[in-house]
Amino acid sequence: MRRLHFVWAVVIFLVIGCQATPVSLLPLPTQAAVAIVPPTATDDVPATFTPPPETAVPHPTATQFRNTRLPTETPLPIPTNTPVTPTITPTQTPTPAPDVQTTATPVIKPIDEYGPYEIIPYQAFPTPPGDNGWGMHWVPSTSQERGVVDRFVAEMVKMHIKWVVFLNDGTDIGRNDYLVDKLVANGIMPVMRLYRSGVLAYDGNIYEMVVHYRAKGVYYYQLYNEPNVNIENHQGFANPNQYAQAWAAAARAVISAGGLPGIGAFSPGGAYDHNEFLARTLQALEYNGESHLLNHAWLSVHNYHGLRAYDDPGGFLLFRKYDEIVRSHIGRSLPMIGTEGGSYSPDPHVETQFIAHHYGYMRDAEPYFLAYSTWLLANKEGGHYDESWEWQTLFRAGYIHPAVTDFFYNNSR
Numbered sequence: 001m002r003r004l005h006f007v008w009a010v011v012i013f014l015v016i017g018c019q020a021t022p023v024s025l026l027p028l029p030t031q032a033a034v035a036i037v038p039p040t041a042t043d044d045v046p047a048t049f050t051p052p053p054e055t056a057v058p059h060p061t062a063t064q065f066r067n068t069r070l071p072t073e074t075p076l077p078i079p080t081n082t083p084v085t086p087t088i089t090p091t092q093t094p095t096p097a098p099d100v101q102t103t104a105t106p107v108i109k110p111i112d113e114y115g116p117y118e119i120i121p122y123q124a125f126p127t128p129p130g131d132n133g134w135g136m137h138w139v140p141s142t143s144q145e146r147g148v149v150d151r152f153v154a155e156m157v158k159m160h161i162k163w164v165v166f167l168n169d170g171t172d173i174g175r176n177d178y179l180v181d182k183l184v185a186n187g188i189m190p191v192m193r194l195y196r197s198g199v200l201a202y203d204g205n206i207y208e209m210v211v212h213y214r215a216k217g218v219y220y221y222q223l224y225n226e227p228n229v230n231i232e233n234h235q236g237f238a239n240p241n242q243y244a245q246a247w248a249a250a251a252r253a254v255i256s257a258g259g260l261p262g263i264g265a266f267s268p269g270g271a272y273d274h275n276e277f278l279a280r281t282l283q284a285l286e287y288n289g290e291s292h293l294l295n296h297a298w299l300s301v302h303n304y305h306g307l308r309a310y311d312d313p314g315g316f317l318l319f320r321k322y323d324e325i326v327r328s329h330i331g332r333s334l335p336m337i338g339t340e341g342g343s344y345s346p347d348p349h350v351e352t353q354f355i356a357h358h359y360g361y362m363r364d365a366e367p368y369f370l371a372y373s374t375w376l377l378a379n380k381e382g383g384h385y386d387e388s389w390e391w392q393t394l395f396r397a398g399y400i401h402p403a404v405t406d407f408f409y410n411n412s413r
Contacts, residue, residue, distance in 0.1 A: 135163030135373030139382030171204030
């Protein structure tokens, strides 16, 4: 009888269990496109807003250069413990009252004295002589003729620009030598974006390229661009996990060669929310055991503002939200460089007001926000034949934007 009861119990258990809903892995929620809401019109600002460009697609010149072979890349070893934290200067200050907060001051050393796993505080990242935090995005092509370089580097000097963001054709060595030499000779900090169509491994040898340009004075290397935009990804959709893996592989080579790898920048109008993409990229780096690469990294920012109110946190000031996200993941701020930004209006004088405000902000900007750069200096005047970005430039055929003559020429800070 007991055996019969036991058999019936097993049968009932199996019948009930077979009717349970099976467990399935749910996909990540699809990111909805960010809607850009036009601002309300005021006496000073029209109720028009043109969304920022998602990305510039440069057109490399056909001229080929032979790469000079340099020593084989020395890969970074795989870390076996927690990344090294910066040495803290002992303090002689008495123990404060319970309600007083203190922050340890990191030791600042020359950039080349930091080890591969030692945290470089943002205070130690290189800045140009007479730094004012004023940057400019150069031309949307990967190289220019010498006459173009001479003309517009001279303009950068007259405009008091101290940082210039330019495109390099992936790991090419040579085509931007003249530009880099002219920038450095005029006290301007070059920021190189390694142009790559899609989030794929770079062709060629990043290590050799960074060794070459690091010797010329290029510290900053932005890896990839707007990876939260679907068209920037060959698999057809933005994927922070893929980006984290691709970025880490390239960043390791940059650091080995003595450079500083840049994350991003992320598009505020990308299909995948830029704040969430940043958070998940940092999470993926930590999960993959690659967070030590952030010890030498910086964050590229596309803080397009449009015609929002000046204090709108989603425009020029979006670097503050990025800083919150970064600190929540790694416990400290990363240095940031605005590599694209702008406000566009049918009235160039309205644009000038916004430009003056944003560059004026850099006088007392957060210390981790190193520079802000307007998109775009020149397009066709810089030798780029595609007219896609012509309407967003400061220099056009027979035209100079009033922001150049009324603001940049007359102000150094």
